[in-house]
Amino acid sequence: MTTDSKPAWDVLGAAAAQAxxxxxxxxxxxxxxxxxxxxxxxxxxxxxxxxxxxxxxxEVETATWLASQGIPAVKVVAELAQLVVVAERPVTWWRLLPPHRPAIPAELATVLKAVHSLDVPIRPELPLHNPFVDIAARIRAATSISVDDREWLLQRLDQLQADYHQLKTTEGRFVLHGDAWQGNVAVPENGQPILLDLEAFSIGPKQWDLVQIAVDYTDFARLTDADYKSFVTTYGDDDITETPEFRTFADIQELRWVAFAASKAADSPNAAREARHRIACLQGEESRPWTWSAL
Structure with missing residues (x-):
């Protein structure tokens, strides 16, 4: 199931017994x-x-804060003691969502616009967004990829870090979701969209919450022209794909997805094949639009 030091099922049992x-x-x-x-x-x-x-x-603090700001988000189970730690792994307790579907692009844009309009809070103390977190560690630990590919990915990481730090837009200070895509907004049959996966909330340039769906449109053709236009129009800002910094943001996002696949490859033949495919795409062996399978 999971490759971390203690299996998740054992962690769950121990945490549940405590709580x-x-x-x-x-x-x-x-x-x-x-x-x-x-x-x-x-x-x-x-x-x-x-x-x-x-x-x-x-993440628990963020959920409580968002509720106080009138932004519907996944709810903690208030009756239970939050944050039980077993074998250094944190366990938190959340309310099950009602039946729902993923957001359409315009709904995602509405939620992001509301999040980006929030004042930076004192509590929770949100970290500065770091787009490179875990990338190097995941690449170095990916024993199932070739030495040449690993070195190539690390060199690409070095170049993207240098490119990123030259961008003026990195000075932006907005509240960010940090992993903004349609699947992280749940839309019940009757009710407002609910924001999910709050662990990457941070402070930084709003482009990070806009680039993921933009890349889906430009590099993967997962969105129609009409869907992407509805996202840009609803958000009410310039189209990030038409800005000079777009390619740097996009390349970093795609490298993150490659590093994630590589980190799963040792224990999954599907992930290993997917990692090799994604690396080939980055190296120019496959032309856009790419097709990458979810892991």
């Missing part, structure tokens, strides 16, 4: 950077990677 949470019949929702289980009583357990307790604590 008095029932786990019989638990169902795995997702096994990614975080592992999530659906538990009885409409509770969702979110298990972070080792050493991420501070991030988990800030």
């Amino acid at each position: 008095g949470v029932e786990t019989e019949g638990a169902q795995l929702i997702r096994d990614g950077s975080n592992v999530m289980y659906r538990l009885p009583g409409g509770v969702v357990a979110r298990i972070g990677r080792p050493g991420t307790a501070d991030t988990a604590r800030r």
